Amino acid sequence: MNAPSTKAGFVALIGEPNAGKSTLLNRMVGAKVSIVTHKVQTTRARIRGVAMAENAQLIFVDTPGLFKPRRRLDRAMVAAAWGGAADADVVVLMIEAHRGMTDGVKAIIETLSERAGSSPVALAINKIDKVKSEVLLALTKDMNDAYPFAETFLISAERGHGCDTLRDWLATQVPEGPYLYPEDQIADLPMRMIAAEMTREKLTLRLHQELPYELTVETENWEERPDGTARIDQLIYVARDGHKGIVLGKGGETIKAVSKAARLELEEFLGRRVHLFMQVKVRPNWLEESERYSEMGLDFKDGNT
Numbered sequence: 001m002n003a004p005s006t007k008a009g010f011v012a013l014i015g016e017p018n019a020g021k022s023t024l025l026n027r028m029v030g031a032k033v034s035i036v037t038h039k040v041q042t043t044r045a046r047i048r049g050v051a052m053a054e055n056a057q058l059i060f061v062d063t064p065g066l067f068k069p070r071r072r073l074d075r076a077m078v079a080a081a082w083g084g085a086a087d088a089d090v091v092v093l094m095i096e097a098h099r100g101m102t103d104g105v106k107a108i109i110e111t112l113s114e115r116a117g118s119s120p121v122a123l124a125i126n127k128i129d130k131v132k133s134e135v136l137l138a139l140t141k142d143m144n145d146a147y148p149f150a151e152t153f154l155i156s157a158e159r160g161h162g163c164d165t166l167r168d169w170l171a172t173q174v175p176e177g178p179y180l181y182p183e184d185q186i187a188d189l190p191m192r193m194i195a196a197e198m199t200r201e202k203l204t205l206r207l208h209q210e211l212p213y214e215l216t217v218e219t220e221n222w223e224e225r226p227d228g229t230a231r232i233d234q235l236i237y238v239a240r241d242g243h244k245g246i247v248l249g250k251g252g253e254t255i256k257a258v259s260k261a262a263r264l265e266l267e268e269f270l271g272r273r274v275h276l277f278m279q280v281k282v283r284p285n286w287l288e289e290s291e292r293y294s295e296m297g298l299d300f301k302d303g304n305t
């Protein structure tokens with residue numbers, strides 16, 4: 001008897017910032033590998049998460065949101081997102097049910113067929129928990145009139161509605177072939193980067209206005225200790241003097257709270273104790289330094305185009 005055949009392929013999740021791409025990736029993987037906030041432009045680089053659907057291995061590629069870039073970092077993020085779509089076996093365009101066909105969505109559709117090449121593109125209308133079903137019917141029609149989607153799914157990435165159906169369909173779309181990752185692997189991202197992202201999420205949730213967009217977090221050192229704990233040192237780069245004080249907070253209360261929240265999440269992820277240390281550094285030019293981009297997993301040159 002022949003061994004049951006396996007399938008494996010890449011599924012790119014693209015869409016406007018805040019569409020719920022990272023939430024969907026985490027749901028599909030069954031663990032939090034990509035950070036989520038209520039703010040736009042949370043994800044900065046491509047993040048891969050691995051999910052199994054019976055005999056198919058789906059490698060979900062979370063991407064930064066697509067928007068009109070202004071700065072070098074924006075351009076590198078948008079290039080990374082489109083690059084994810086170009087490399088994928090299947091593309092899922094996520095939009096928000098309550099926002100509908102925004103100008104941003106229209107702009108994505110304009111270049112979508114060129115970018116996706118011959119890969120099928122599915123539409124996932126997310127956040128259906130926020131609208132009435134009549135809205136969904138009309139939106140499904142309008143979107144399919146605007147683009148020949150292979151299939152449309154109505155989902156709530158947060159609550160899980162429709163996600164199994166989407167996953168099962170995606171499994172039918174990836175090519176036959178051996179698994180690309182060990183079956184127990186859930187992410188393809190170095191732990192030091194996951195740890196830095198967790199801290200950046202906590203900072204983004206606490207800091208206001210532009211500040212989250214003007215900082216970056218790097219894990220400088222990771223030391224495994226004989227007692228089974230880990231000592232992790234992180235650097236938070238801010239662009240302005242004034243920002244340092246805001247990140248620290250009165251009497252250091254902001255950084256303390258951020259550090260505690262990040263540590264708890266990291267301990268849960270790793271299943272062991274962590275000693276987390278953070279330092280804030282003012283580096284006015286970090287947004288123009290190629291090393292910062294490679295640490296984030298972005299291509300510095302992409303920011304030039």
Ligand SMILES: Nc1nc2c(ncn2[C@@H]2O[C@H](COP(=O)(O)OP(=O)(O)OP(=O)(O)O)[C@@H](O)[C@H]2O)c(=O)[nH]1
Binds near residue numbers: 023044063
């Ligand atoms: N009501 C509702 N909220 C959702 C749903 N899915 C995601 N969200 C929320 O939408 C916000 C954005 O979610 P993310 O997953 O960070 O969105 P994203 O597309 O990855 O955003 P960027 O990384 O900025 O491009 C978060 O506050 C989520 O909790 C959903 O199905 N329903």
Ligand SMILES: [Mg+2]
Binds near residue numbers: 036062
């Ligand atoms: Mg995201």
